[in-house]
Amino acid sequence: MSSEEDDLAAAWGAALEEEETAGAAAPTVAPDAARVLNQAEIDSLLGFENEADGAGGAQSGIERMIRSGLVSYERLPMLEIIFDRLVRILSTSLRNFTSDNVEVSIDSIASQRFGDYLNSVPLPAMLAVFKVEEWDNYGLIVVDSAMIYSVVDVLLGGRRGTAAMRVEGRPYTTIERTLVERLIGVVLKDLGEAFAPLTQVDFRFERLEVNPRFAAISRLSNACVLTRLRVDMEDRGGSLQLLLPYATLEPVRELLLQQFMGEKFGRDSIWETHLAEQLRHTEITLDVVLDQQVLPLSTILSLRPGDCITLSAQPSQPVRLQCGGVALFQGEFGRRETRPAVRISNVLRAPESVL
Template sequence: MSGTGPESEEDLAAAWGAALEDDGEPAAPSLPEATRVLNQAEIDSLLGFGGGAGDGEALTGIERIISSGLVSYERLPMLEIVFDRLVRLMSTTLRNFTSDNVEVSIDAISSLRFGDYLNSVPLPAMLAVFQAEEWDNYGLIVVDSPLIYSVVDVLLGGRRGTAAMRVEGRPYTTIERTLVERLVTVVLSDLTDAFEPLCPVNFRFERLEVNPRFTAISRASNACVLVKLRVDMEDRGGRIEMLLPYATLEPVREMLLQQFMGEKFGRDSIWETHLAEQLRDTAVALEVVLAEQVMPLSTVLNLKVGDRIALGVTPGSPVRLRCGDVAMFEAQLGRREERLAVRIERELRQETADPRLPTGEASA
């Protein structure tokens, strides 16, 4: 066979290689040329680090994606009214509790993830876990270090005009924990009273912790409502932060969606109660019906003085008490002293009456 030289062998190897490429995996496509590269300003805008969100502009990039997963507390308008009521109650009770001039105000109400809040708790602090008994869930109250030392100083007779002395680097003593527990109990009592017009609930103190890891009352990804309260006692004071998971507020979510007290989606419990009380005092007239008989109109027109109408009832037969066109009771006719009287035997249920039948008759 001719053509068995080196050139023929190279051509044969090239043909085999081309056949293998056709039967095997396709060759990788060529990469297109790079069209455009983002600059630093565009990257900052995408990540939300441009600094414009703090000026009232809309969030951008990843911040918008993250914030879209949260439920804003503003969708629960009644919750803000509850906390306004709590501030007024706390101002009075803390004045009685400390015998000092106390002013309580709301710094902010916001929504955030439970895990994000635990990571941002300023330590040292005391974290009180409380339970909403009727809702069968938990909440969290955080008392910061300045308020702890201020309350201890006030309750133990510290002089006015002097700032509370702080000792860093040591754990809280038993006396400090006991006094803070009393403070938290007072706050929970006011919180119970603040929710009273909306729904009855009892907030009960569970335990006091100093490590946020031991206060896991909800999943880290669950949304919560955070209320920051400022407590000022002349030249001393601090913060109380209250955290309520949305799972805790779920049993009363419909009530918290109200725009004003008593709305209840078209129903007003105040007016319902008032009307019920007035209806109970309303005077009604009851008629005793001995018997009824259906007669043709011609017979009624031919009646004369002295005619008799046979009712077809025997002495002692039950009679019916009727209010208007509604039969209400079945009774026995009798006499008491010089007057006729009836004794009620049973109540006639309205749902068993057929409105198509004559009054006082029931369907079989």
């Protein structure tokens, strides 16, 4: 009986050793390793959850990785003030232009590559190319289809309360192009007035295109400032898109970086006044030049203490007063009591105004 119990114990021991060996060789599998993500987790990873909620919260996941590749351009605070001024001026001008109640508002001001914008222009539309004379560069105004038909309907006496009729799939007529050109002229004139407090500039209409490829005013990779304007005329309206390349704005870049109109970067009127007052009390040395001679270098090197240099100046000949090599005055040399003196008779340099 004892031998059978020993055999049974040996068999149990061998079985336990085989289970421990198999468990050690098998890889450890986490319980969540094979779990499949649900749709909510996928949306959260891709960053779609915030868009669906409309909360505009923090971006996450792949969306942040994608947007990190987008370029970030320099912010121009004064340009936003100019566009706000443009909205106020344009609202009044369009009321007079259409004899209707017009409200203009800014939808967005953003930076974008020029090539990306051309690929996203909603067609059909009219693209007006204008030139900035003082900056020697170009800009673009895009009038969408809704705005075109609204302007035509208003200017040609369309009835209020009815939406403008759109006929898609045909080229714009000469009447429509002419009316849109008049609208562009009003916008460009008001844009010049909006820039007037900052700098004097004229925007001149160049041509009107319907194909974005023919409105290439800059390289496709260049950065641009895109401003979307919304125009509401009671039950009608549309949008205007103003595109200004950064290369066009470069001549006035320093002015556009200001936080408010007339800001002086790096200047302080108090310190300027203090500096001007201190400069007036600064002591300088005036040299009286009696005569100038050209001598060989050997003669100069051979001079010794006690040698005399004969001056060719006459007693009545005028002398020159200078400071640091800059001639300032011309005068007459003489004596006052027991001291030599110079009487100033002429000013050689006009005095410059102190800042």
